[in-house]
Amino acid sequence: MTSMTLDPPLTNPLPPGSELVAGVDTHKNTHHVAILDLVGRPVADREFRADGRGYAQIVAFLHAHGDVVRIGVEGTGSYGAGLARALTTAGLTVIEVARQDRQARRRRGKSDPLDAHQAAVAVLSGTDTAIPKSGDGAVESMRILLAERRSTAKARAQVMNQIHALLITAPELVRQAFRALSGPRLVNTLAKTRPGTITSPDPAVVARQTLRRFAVRHLTMQAETDLIEQQLEMLVRQVNPTLLSLSGVGPVTAATLLVAAGDNPERLGTRASFAALAGVAPIPASSGQRTRHRLSRGGNRHANAALHRIVLLRMRHREPRTMAHFERRRSEQLTDRDIMRCLKRHVANEIYAALLNPATDNPVGRELRARRQAKGIPISVLAATLGVPYQRLRRLEIGTRADPELEARATATLEQISPPLAA
Numbered sequence: 001m002t003s004m005t006l007d008p009p010l011t012n013p014l015p016p017g018s019e020l021v022a023g024v025d026t027h028k029n030t031h032h033v034a035i036l037d038l039v040g041r042p043v044a045d046r047e048f049r050a051d052g053r054g055y056a057q058i059v060a061f062l063h064a065h066g067d068v069v070r071i072g073v074e075g076t077g078s079y080g081a082g083l084a085r086a087l088t089t090a091g092l093t094v095i096e097v098a099r100q101d102r103q104a105r106r107r108r109g110k111s112d113p114l115d116a117h118q119a120a121v122a123v124l125s126g127t128d129t130a131i132p133k134s135g136d137g138a139v140e141s142m143r144i145l146l147a148e149r150r151s152t153a154k155a156r157a158q159v160m161n162q163i164h165a166l167l168i169t170a171p172e173l174v175r176q177a178f179r180a181l182s183g184p185r186l187v188n189t190l191a192k193t194r195p196g197t198i199t200s201p202d203p204a205v206v207a208r209q210t211l212r213r214f215a216v217r218h219l220t221m222q223a224e225t226d227l228i229e230q231q232l233e234m235l236v237r238q239v240n241p242t243l244l245s246l247s248g249v250g251p252v253t254a255a256t257l258l259v260a261a262g263d264n265p266e267r268l269g270t271r272a273s274f275a276a277l278a279g280v281a282p283i284p285a286s287s288g289q290r291t292r293h294r295l296s297r298g299g300n301r302h303a304n305a306a307l308h309r310i311v312l313l314r315m316r317h318r319e320p321r322t323m324a325h326f327e328r329r330r331s332e333q334l335t336d337r338d339i340m341r342c343l344k345r346h347v348a349n350e351i352y353a354a355l356l357n358p359a360t361d362n363p364v365g366r367e368l369r370a371r372r373q374a375k376g377i378p379i380s381v382l383a384a385t386l387g388v389p390y391q392r393l394r395r396l397e398i399g400t401r402a403d404p405e406l407e408a409r410a411t412a413t414l415e416q417i418s419p420p421l422a423a
Contacts, residue, residue: 018037018038018066018067019037019038019066019067019068019069020035020036020037020038020043020065020066020067020068020069021035021036021037021038021068021069021070021071021072021120021123021124022034022035022036022062022068022070022071022072022120022123023036023071023072023073023097023115023116023117023118023119023120023121023122023123024058024071024072024073024074024080024083024116024119025074025112025113025115025116025119026050026073026074026075026078026079026080026083027050027079027112028050028079029049029050030047030048030049030050030054030112031047031048031049031050031054031058031079031080031083032045032046032047032048032112032113032115032116033045033046033047033048033058033061033062033116034113034116034117034119034120035062035065035068035120036117036120036121036124038124040121040124042117043065043066044061044065045113045116045117046061047112048061050079050082050083052082052086055082055083055086055087056086058083058086058087059086059087059090059092062092068092069093070093070094070095070123071087071092071093071094071095071123072095072096072097072119072120072122072123072128073087073094073095073096073097073119073132074097074098074099074115074119075099076094076096076132076133077132077133081135084096084132084135085134085135085136088134094131094132095123095128095129095130095131095132096128096130096131096132097119097122097123097128098122098128100115100118130267131264131267132262132267133262133263133264133267134262134263134264135262135263136263137239137263138235138238138239138263139239139258139259139261139262139263140263141235142232142235142236142239142255142258142259143259145228145231145232145235145255146232146252146255146256146259146302148224148228149225149228149229149232149252152221152224152225152228153221153225155221156218156221156222156225159214159217159218159221160187160218162214163186163187163190163211163214163215163218166207166210166211166214167179167211170203170204170207170211171203171204171207173204174204174207174208174211178190178211186215187215187218187219188215188219189215190211190212190214190215191212191215191216191218191219193208193211193212195208195209195211195212196209197209229251229252232251232252232255233251235255236251236254236255236258239258239358240254240258240354240355240358241358242354242357242358243257243258243351243354243355243358245395246310246350246351246354247310247313247314247317247319247391248309248310248311248312248313248314248317248319249310249351253306253309253310256302256303256305256306257278257303257306257307257351257355258355259302260277260278260300260302260303260306261274261277261355265355265356266356268352268355271348271349271352271353274348274351274352274355275345275348275349275352276296276299277299277300277303278299278300278303278304278307278348279296279297279298279299279300279301279303279304280296280299280304280307280341280344280345280348281296281299281345282294282295282296282341283295283296295341304344307344307347307348307351308340308344310347311340311343311344311347314343314347315343322343325339325342325343325346326339326343329342365395365396365397365407366397368396368397368407368410368411368414369397371411371414372397372410372414375414377414379393379394379397382410382413382414385413386406386409386410386413388406392406393406393410396410
C-alpha cells in the first residue's frame with residue numbers, strides 16, 4: 001500500500017461516533033479513497049491496490065476513521081465492481097457515482113485525490129443516489145453469457161459475410177456450384193465439401209478450401225450460440241420464470257432485462273426508475289409557453305432493444321391488448337413511431353412488475369406435460385379440446401404460470417382422451 005497524499009491534520013478533531021462519507025476513484029491497478037465529514041471537510045485520503053488484499057485494507061481504513069455511512073464508488077460496473085462487492089459484504093452502504101462532466105474537470109482539475117474527493121461530495125450532496133448492482137448471483141452469470149453470445153453472434157455474422165464476399169469474386173466454376181444456395185443450406189453444403197488439403201496454386205481449389213473452413217467456423221459459432229442459449233434459459237427459469245410467461249419474451253430477451261435490473265432488482269424503487277434505466281422514459285424539453293418531451297437516448301440500450309423486440313413480436317402476432325392500444329393511439333393522430341414508444345413504456349411497466357414478483361417453478365405443469373406426451377397427444381389438440389389458447393396451456397406446462405383450474409380440467413380430460421382420438 002502506497003500513500004499518494006498524507007492524511008491531513010485534523011484541526012478540529014471529530015467527536016466519537018461522528019458520521020462520515022467516503023468517495024473512491026477506481027482504476028485497474030489502484031483505488032484512491034477519500035473520507036469527508038458531513039460538512040464536507042477532508043478527514044483522510046489514501047491509495048490502495050485494486051485486489052483482494054487492498055479491498056480488506058480499504059474496509060479497515062474506513063472503520064479506523066469512524067462511522068462511514070455511505071461510500072460513493074465510481075465505475076461499479078467495471079473497475080469498481082470488485083470493491084463494491086467487498087464493501088457490500090462488509091456491511092457498508094455503496095452508492096454508484098457518475099464520472100464528473102468535462103466542464104467540471106476543466107474547472108477543478110484532474111487527479112485521483114480530487115476525483116475521490118468529488119465522489120464523496122456527490123454522495124454528501126445527494127446528487128448521486130443510485131444503488132449499484134450486487135453482481136454476486138445468477139444474473140451476473142447471465143451477463144457473462146450474454147457478452148459471450150454477442151461476441152459469438154458477431155463472429156458468425158462476419159464469417160457469413162466473408163462467405164458471400166468470396167463467392168462473388170471466386171472463379172466461375174465455384175460460383176456456379178453454390179449459386180442457388182443461401183443461408184443454412186449454403187453453410188451446410190460448404191461444410192460437407194471435400195476440396196482436399198493439398199497445396200495448390202489454382203484459385204478455384206484455394207477458394208473451395210477457404211469456403212469450407214469458413215463454413216466449419218460458422219457451424220462452430222452456431223453450436224456455441226445454441227449452448228449459450230440453453231444455459232441462459234436454464235438460469236432464467238431458476239431466477240424468474242414469470243418473465244418467460246409474458247407474450248413476446250424469450251430466454252435471451254428475459255436474460256437481457258434481468259441483467260439490466262441486476263441481482264438486486266429491488267434497488268429500482270419505482271417503475272419509472274426502471275423505465276429510465278431502459279431508456280423508455282421521455283425527457284422534459286419544455287421552454288416558456290411550450291411544453292414538450294423528447295426521446296431518451298440514454299439508459300441501457302440492450303434493455304431498450306429487448307423492449308422493442310417484445311413490442312414488435314406482439315404486433316406481429318396481433319396480441320389483443322397491443323393492437324387495441326395501437327388502434328386507440330392511431331385514432332388520436334399519433335404516428336406509428338410515437339405509438340411504438342408508448343407501447344415500450346407499457347411493456348416496461350409490465351416487466352418491472354414481473355421483476356419484483358418472480359414466480360417459483362411449478363412442478364405440476366411438468367407432470368401434466370409428461371402425461372400428455374406419454375399418451376402422444378399434441379398440445380394443440382388438448383388445448384382445442386379444453387377450448388383455451390394453446391399458449392395458456394403451454395405456460396402451465398413449462399411451469400411459468402400456475403393455473404389450478406386449467407390444470408384440473410386438463411388432468412381430467414387426459415384421462416378421457418385416448419391416443420387414437422388425438423392422432
